[in-house]
Amino acid sequence: MFHRTILSPIMFPANPILVSAILVVGSFLIFRLLSRTSLLFNLKKWWRLLEDNFHVYQFYKVPQFNEHMQENQLHRKIFTYLNSLPSVEDSDFTNLFSGNKSNDINLVLDSNQTLLDTFLGARVYWVNEKLAGNGANTLVLKIRKKDKRRILRPYIQHVLASFEEIESRKKEVKLHMNTVPEPEKNGRWTSVPFTHPATIDTAVMDSDLKNKVKSDLEAFLKSKQYYNRLGKVWKRSYLLYGPSGTGKSTFVAGMAKFLSYDIYDVDLSKVADDTDLKLLLLQTTNKSMIVIEDLDRYLAAQSTAVSLSGVLNFMDGIFSCCGEERVMVFTMNGKDQVDPTVLRPGRIDVHIQFPLCDFSAFKNLANSHLGLKEHKLFPQVEEIFQTGASLSPAEIGEIMISNRSSPTRALKSVITALQTNSDSRVAASKVGQQLTGSASGRSVVEETGDTGLFCRESVHTVREFRKLYGLFRRSSRKESIDLDSNEKENSRHERRESLG
Numbered sequence: 001m002f003h004r005t006i007l008s009p010i011m012f013p014a015n016p017i018l019v020s021a022i023l024v025v026g027s028f029l030i031f032r033l034l035s036r037t038s039l040l041f042n043l044k045k046w047w048r049l050l051e052d053n054f055h056v057y058q059f060y061k062v063p064q065f066n067e068h069m070q071e072n073q074l075h076r077k078i079f080t081y082l083n084s085l086p087s088v089e090d091s092d093f094t095n096l097f098s099g100n101k102s103n104d105i106n107l108v109l110d111s112n113q114t115l116l117d118t119f120l121g122a123r124v125y126w127v128n129e130k131l132a133g134n135g136a137n138t139l140v141l142k143i144r145k146k147d148k149r150r151i152l153r154p155y156i157q158h159v160l161a162s163f164e165e166i167e168s169r170k171k172e173v174k175l176h177m178n179t180v181p182e183p184e185k186n187g188r189w190t191s192v193p194f195t196h197p198a199t200i201d202t203a204v205m206d207s208d209l210k211n212k213v214k215s216d217l218e219a220f221l222k223s224k225q226y227y228n229r230l231g232k233v234w235k236r237s238y239l240l241y242g243p244s245g246t247g248k249s250t251f252v253a254g255m256a257k258f259l260s261y262d263i264y265d266v267d268l269s270k271v272a273d274d275t276d277l278k279l280l281l282l283q284t285t286n287k288s289m290i291v292i293e294d295l296d297r298y299l300a301a302q303s304t305a306v307s308l309s310g311v312l313n314f315m316d317g318i319f320s321c322c323g324e325e326r327v328m329v330f331t332m333n334g335k336d337q338v339d340p341t342v343l344r345p346g347r348i349d350v351h352i353q354f355p356l357c358d359f360s361a362f363k364n365l366a367n368s369h370l371g372l373k374e375h376k377l378f379p380q381v382e383e384i385f386q387t388g389a390s391l392s393p394a395e396i397g398e399i400m401i402s403n404r405s406s407p408t409r410a411l412k413s414v415i416t417a418l419q420t421n422s423d424s425r426v427a428a429s430k431v432g433q434q435l436t437g438s439a440s441g442r443s444v445v446e447e448t449g450d451t452g453l454f455c456r457e458s459v460h461t462v463r464e465f466r467k468l469y470g471l472f473r474r475s476s477r478k479e480s481i482d483l484d485s486n487e488k489e490n491s492r493h494e495r496r497e498s499l500g
């Protein structure tokens with residue numbers, strides 16, 4: 001009787017609302033449980049293991065050393081590729097190492113861990129097996145037999161191509177300098193790591209122009225087939241010209257950084273003759289940037305044992321060993337006095353002018369050097385620029401750096417320097433002298449009818465590349481000594497004042 005009452009549908013009606021509510025709450029709790037714990041991850045893992053058991057696999061071993069205990073380069077390349085995959089974080093154990101830069105952390109697959117990769121819709125597994133005894137590792141690739149023929153070769157090619165890309169990205173850029181020829185000595189280049197901090201982005205220039213240079217470099221890198229089809233040497237030449245201190249050498253550093261190319265800085269005064277110059281070019285590697293600074297000076301003074309035709313042949317790059325991926329950069333203070341054959345399209349593809357500062361370049365410098373976006377003295381500075389006065393970014397930059405503890409003082413010093421420049425211009429014009437250098441400051445971009453683009457832009461220069469590198473190192477040391485907390489405080493105070 002009692003039982004019948006309990007089971008009676010009248011006492012416990014199948015209430016659909018209640019059932020739905022229980023289902024919703026139940027599903028929510030299960031979902032929370034799965035997402036809050038590693039249950040979902042484990043379920044996926046078990047499912048994959050189960051699925052794997054229904055397939056037949058082919059295994060490939062890539063040992064770290066060959067039978068003569070020489071390193072297997074393929075192992076090194078594949079291992080680098082595997083450690084670049086995001087799935088390296090999903091293995092149960094991953095080693096953490098500090099990278100080249102102070103904040104970099106490199107993830108490295110631990111021994112006996114498995115890593116999943118996918119390629120053309122197929123899943124492949126790598127196991128980093130540690131062999132007992134000699135401590136060497138072997139990478140074991142596991143591919144489903146049904147996918148083997150379809151993906152093995154393209155997959156390995158993909159791994160090797162990815163390795164090349166990773167290497168080129170982390171490659172240390174070197175600065176090579178030619179030495180005086182010595183008997184009994186074969187190599188003519190000595191090199192140092194090139195750690196110059198300049199980039200194309202840090203140059204004070206019109207941003208459109210910077211983007212144009214970047215896309216020109218990128219387009220060049222992608223045009224191997226095109227150059228081959230035309231029967232042309234795969235090279236591109238740039239001329240950077242403008243007054244001293246306008247940033248030409250700094251920009252060369254930025255270009256090399258952008259390309260991750262080694263720099264070969266040719267000092268023509270150390271070249272014995274035309275043959276020696278050919279030899280130097282033959283000893284450069286591909287994917288490099290060949291730089292000749294102050295070419296106009298060498299050509300005008302004929303201070304070198306190298307003839308004009310020697311220079312022209314060098315510029316054409318016909319003696320380069322592999323004829324591959326060369327960027328040549330020449331700097332000049334002015335190109336008016338230079339033989340037009342040196343500058344003809346094809347020999348120089350892109351002309352970039354670096355003029356003196358205008359007001360807009362000055363504002364960029366004030367922002368980067370003093371942290372000033374606005375200041376009550378800016379209108380006065382603008383007025384002086386309008387009179388035609390100008391200085392190089394190097395000159396203005398130096399004034400700002402040495403007065404960085406007081407932005408107002410820095411601006412006053414810039415005004416005085418500009419006024420002095422303006423007065424000397426007036427005096428010079430009175431005695432009929434012509435001042436050299438552009439005072440326009442604005443960048444202009446002109447297309448040459450041919451392949452190149454002519455660019456006019458602002459910046460001032462310092463001497464040679466090597467000196468520039470040394471200069472930076474000295475100035476950064478100076479900075480760390482001078483910048484004490486009082487200075488920072490003063491500077492902050494002044495900035496507040498100027499904005500108010």
Ligand SMILES: Nc1ncnc2c1ncn2[C@@H]1O[C@H](COP(=O)(O)OP(=O)(O)OP(=O)(O)O)[C@@H](O)[C@H]1O
Pocket residue numbers: 202203204205242243244245246247248249250251333354393394395397458459460461462463464468
């Ligand atoms: N446009 C610029 N942007 C940023 N910094 C600049 C610029 N122009 C000059 N400078 C600074 O001025 C200094 C001198 O620049 P750089 O040596 O590149 O000039 P340059 O044109 O090569 O001079 P030179 O013709 O005398 O060799 C560097 O410290 C550089 O940082």
Ligand SMILES: [Mg+2]
Pocket residue numbers: 248249250293331461462463464465
């Ligand atoms: Mg220079």
